[in-house]
Amino acid sequence: MVVTPSSTTQEDRHAAIPAGEWEKACALVLQAQRIVLTTHAGPDGDGIGSMVSLYIALHAMDKLVAMVCSDPVPQDLTYLPYAGHVQDIHQLTALPFTPDLIVVCDSASLSRLGAVYTESRSSFATIPLLNLDHHQTNSRFGLVNLVDTTASATAEIAHALRERLRVAPTLETATALMTGLVTDTLGFRTDSVTPRTLALAAELLAAGAPLTEICYRTFHATRYEKLRLWGYALSNLQRSEDGRIAWLQLPREVRAELGAKETDLMGLASLVEGIEGADIVILAWDKRKDPLRTGISLRSRTVNVATIAQMLGGGGHANAAGALLAEPLDVGLRKAVAAAEAHLD
Numbered sequence: 001m002v003v004t005p006s007s008t009t010q011e012d013r014h015a016a017i018p019a020g021e022w023e024k025a026c027a028l029v030l031q032a033q034r035i036v037l038t039t040h041a042g043p044d045g046d047g048i049g050s051m052v053s054l055y056i057a058l059h060a061m062d063k064l065v066a067m068v069c070s071d072p073v074p075q076d077l078t079y080l081p082y083a084g085h086v087q088d089i090h091q092l093t094a095l096p097f098t099p100d101l102i103v104v105c106d107s108a109s110l111s112r113l114g115a116v117y118t119e120s121r122s123s124f125a126t127i128p129l130l131n132l133d134h135h136q137t138n139s140r141f142g143l144v145n146l147v148d149t150t151a152s153a154t155a156e157i158a159h160a161l162r163e164r165l166r167v168a169p170t171l172e173t174a175t176a177l178m179t180g181l182v183t184d185t186l187g188f189r190t191d192s193v194t195p196r197t198l199a200l201a202a203e204l205l206a207a208g209a210p211l212t213e214i215c216y217r218t219f220h221a222t223r224y225e226k227l228r229l230w231g232y233a234l235s236n237l238q239r240s241e242d243g244r245i246a247w248l249q250l251p252r253e254v255r256a257e258l259g260a261k262e263t264d265l266m267g268l269a270s271l272v273e274g275i276e277g278a279d280i281v282i283l284a285w286d287k288r289k290d291p292l293r294t295g296i297s298l299r300s301r302t303v304n305v306a307t308i309a310q311m312l313g314g315g316g317h318a319n320a321a322g323a324l325l326a327e328p329l330d331v332g333l334r335k336a337v338a339a340a341e342a343h344l345d
């Protein structure tokens, strides 16, 4: 185990989390021997990056550690260290050890974990839960909750926890955490970016995190099939009569025809949210495995779309939120547009 002296300036960073909660979190981790880490279904750079950074730290503390997720790591995140160690095991009883701690990263609720939760309910009911998150709608489902809604990314909280555990950072930790920051802040361009975010980014950069490479992989590296899908979606873009709501949809038949994947729609919302006069932008797609489920992504610069997402049974941030509706695509999209209209009224 690598030990470094504590830094009080770092520890003052997350004032939104009471000191007692940090102490309880450290005690939970120190007591645990067999730890499973997980993140939300449809994992992103922050969820995987935060999880990987803790995976490395917990290994350094000689814990038995496993990472699980309901969905595979997206192709564009496979460069992350230990990405190949993330298992798509849904039943925690199938792990080679019985966990005595579950650490949930970047998930507003347990249901957001998807199959890992629904197929392991009894494990989640009996094993202590540590909840690391920054979503406004986080339901505080953990035994201990490290939830700071002022954090730009869960990576900020994962970093603070590692420091409190007195585990030295590595180049791999820095890469994982920088990926969390870059992806969740769209390259340090969101309202959620604070001086604390940039101070951490500076520290990670100094530790060798390959910022240019991470930005290239996050924002530029792309696939032919993905661009063709975006072309379809953009050419079918629609808006309400007053132009305040714009929406587009990505039916699975079209995705199949173009050879595109469900994850290929990631990033598309950022492209369309700049439409002049549009307060709310909605993306809708049906799930590959279950056409009776529609994913909805909401974006806005002017309206709190987390409220709309909650009306639809989902959640998220003020500027970016989402929901999963038990409806076919056309019905799900209509419901989302209606909820957006109701909210604007």
Ligand SMILES: [Mn+2]
Pocket (backbone or CB within 6 Å): 046, 047, 106, 134, 152, 153, 154, 184
């Ligand atoms: Mn996040």
